Amino acid sequence: MSTDQPPFRDPGLPVRERVDDLLGRLTLDERVAMLHQFAPAVERLGVAAFRTGQEALHGVAWMGPATVFPQAVGLGATWNDELVRRVGEAVGREVRAMRARDPRVGLNVWSPTVNLLRHPLWGRNEEGYSEDPRLTAAIAVAYTRGLRGDHPTRWRTAPVLKHWLAHNNETDRDTSSASVRPRVLHEYELPAFRGPVRAGAVAGVMPAYNLVNGRPNHLSPLLADQLRTWCDHDLVVCSDAGAPSNLADSQAYFADHEEATAAALRAGVDSFTDHGEDSSAVTARVRGALERGLITPADVDAAVRRLLAMRCALGEFDPEPEPDGADGDGGDAAFDTPEHRELAREAAEQAIVLLKNDGLLPLPAGARVAVVGLLANECKLDWYSGALLRRSTPLDGLRERFGADRVTYAEGADRVRLRCADGLLTVPETGPDGDADGTGDPAAAGALDPALLRGRTDLPPLTVSPDPGAAGEFALVDWGGGVLTLRAACGRYLSVADDGLVRASAEQPGGWIVQETFELRPHGAGHLLRHRGTGRYLTVAADGVKVAGDGEEAAVFTVETVERGEDAVAAAAADADAVVVVAGNDPHVNGRETEDRTTLALPPHQDRLWRAARAANPRTALVLTSSYPYAVTDADAALPALLWTAHGGQAAGRALAAVLAGDVAPGGRLPQTWYASDADLPDLLEYDVIGARTTYLYFDGTPLYPFGHGLSYTSFSYGRATAGHDGRTLTVRCAVANTGGVEGDEVVQLYVRAVDVAGPEVPRPHRALAAHRRIRLAPGASQEVEFTVPLAETLGFWDVAHRRWTVAPGTYAVDVGASSADVRATASVRVDGEPPAPRPVVSVRAVDYDEQRGTRLVDLSRERGDAVAPTGPEPGELTFRACDFGAGPAGVAVTAAREEPGAAEVVLRLADGRPLASLTVPSTGDRYAYTTVRASLDDPPSGVHDLRVTLHGPVRLARLGFGDRPIAEAT
Known part of the structure; x- marks a missing residue:
């Protein structure tokens, strides 16, 4: 390397040394500018502009033609880690190749989505891999390894996991709060993120729009307490689009944007995706927060250091960052190759x-x-x-x-005509030319993108005619819920452009706001036709059919069916x-x-x-x-x-x-x-999979098709399963044979379940996936499948009584089979050790309950911690199992807050109904202002009992404790 190059240009130096050198050369204003998604160039240092964010969920998105692989949930359905790794590799190579042609293509890819498919009505179900955290983690590890590449220091792309944390609803997604208790957090939500981060192929995460336990995800203390402890490289946190503004706007969590931006930066957000390409609002908020002393330059430096480390790993600061337009990893950038096409088919x-x-x-x-x-x-x-x-x-x-x-x-599709008082809805004959079959020049295949047609205003709008012939017939499809599309005889869908006129101008429905969907709403003897994108009804005007403006009368249509589908x-x-x-x-x-x-x-x-x-x-x-x-x-x-x-x-x-x-x-x-x-x-919005008894882990009913289900054209037999462990690793072996007449794939699934374990009773999954392997066998062939999994992570649970991961001693079943409901071979293992002790009650966090009814988790403070509050006007109840009261405490105390005027009651009793105490919590005037209320116990319990705590009225319960010593402060 030339001696006149600064240290940050030297690829032979450690990343952190290079980053520190570059950081020291930047002015404070230049560092602040780098906090926005669109970071400007620093021309005096030869540092290029940089954009965080390139969608690549199942192929490169939003940048024109690219190889399109199955949706993420389809990749999850393959249960094939090696295949998904190759898909990730192909996508990463296409990112690099497309960037060589178009600098707008970013190398910081916002993929994959590892949110668990807890609820099948989630609108974004297609983006996740599985309802199971271990399968999700395994597929995500594979995909991110492919995206990252195999070079020891140079990253092909920099993957960012979406969306931290407990994000599974679109309804009120920016204002709703997921109530996630510690067991669900540690056993269900965190493992999906932890697996790929620990594997070392993840550059960062994106927080979700929603709140968790009353606190916006962009302020999550878990970013520091959990996420950034899982690997030895700097992880970048990229905000979701517009989410920083939500903190002071829709969420009203802070009084102003400067305070909100400062809090997000302190919590660990590094890149602010807000206001599109205009960075002025974000940078002004950061500068305002600095002037007010809400943050320090060190807070800015911490974020910029992580962003620069990611850019350094991508090779941006190397003397030749992209030799031959490739990624420095063997020159392997590639686009639309025969191998990629074959991989898409496979x-x-x-x-x-x-x-x-x-x-x-x-x-x-x-x-x-x-x-x-x-x-x-x-x-x-x-x-x-x-x-x-x-x-x-x-x-x-x-x-x-x-x-x-x-x-x-x-x-x-139903073939229909739509008649109004002036005649039949009619599509003029003229229309755009173009290759719409997707088989011609790939450069022209972008014509399949509906956005290229739907916004056109040079096409003639629909009119009405007394006898339009075929131009007056439409293919009507009702997609459910009364939502329908109308396709003209020319093959294009009716759509509404910015001028409000209706045209047959879309190859497919699509776009952020879909302009091709309608509703037929009964009106008198006919129907009004409502356009869902604008929320307005259609009317007939001199310039054509359009959505009605204020004060304009909607047209009434009758539907004439030409042919039923x-x-x-x-x-x-x-x-x-x-x-x-x-x-x-x-x-x-x-x-x-x-x-x-x-x-x-x-x-x-x-x-x-x-x-x-x-x-x-x-x-x-x-x-x-x-x-x-x-x-x-x-x-x-x-x-x-x-x-x-x-x-x-x-x-x-x-x-x-x-x-x-x-x-x-x-x-x-x-x-x-x-x-x-x-x-x-x-x-x-019920995120407690344990309490709600949902997902295959806890569902007590009979599903239509169970988790892991899938049949073949051949048959497979399983031999005897054997299992053993060395205290750290669980090893399971089982032979699988193809007993049918054709070659086929079997997905061998390993599940574990607690059978007879010591300690207090804890709800455990019916069975939980521990590992899987997809194998291909010819007729008559067999293969011994061996699984090795970490013992503690596989058999343990989060012990809320002692706030730690615990493996209870006892017997566990190891099930090997073709699905969660199709077990073919079973073995057992014995784990020795001390059983979990009863819960000490000197100081108990309210959030560490075992069961609840009618409560929700809320934020203890804006920065960290959780409390419990009733869901509504009815009392909420918490149950704490196996509480050790010792010889009998003399008193009890609760730490709680009540923002509202008046008082609330916290009533404590044993599970058998025996009353212990009723404590009155006065108004503290603020939801984060806590007070401690004490009461003596006239008839104190002794020994081990289940405790029930009932919350009457609006109150936030932080802690409770028994005995003479003061309980810990509510922090």
């Missing part, structure tokens, strides 16, 4: 789950197949997809595999040897970012289609192509075969055809429980 095949098969599948060679349904000729994208370079729909795949003359098709489906199905109904969701409609689902039910329109197909031809298979589970109990009972796949990316159709034809035996497994009905679900 991933799509491995993500397919066979839910049921009574012999219909695989379809025989030469079969005449009817492929029908709303998604039969679709290759749907989602909000975090790139534009398709190429596409394959189920219809494409089946025609290619069986021959176009052997495959018939019916979409099943189920009639077309039945006609196609009747003459076929087999029928494939492809149903599911459009990822931009009814369940997506900003919008949760309201039901597990398949939309009625699609329910009618599979019923019509089956009535015409019992040899009907239902393929669910969706971002989330459905409750399809009737279909399961009536149809001989069901399959599920997430939206499978560019190779989805070809992959599905290969599985249906038997060229590939299905081997995917469900990454989350499929419940039988909405009645099985907890409230969307």
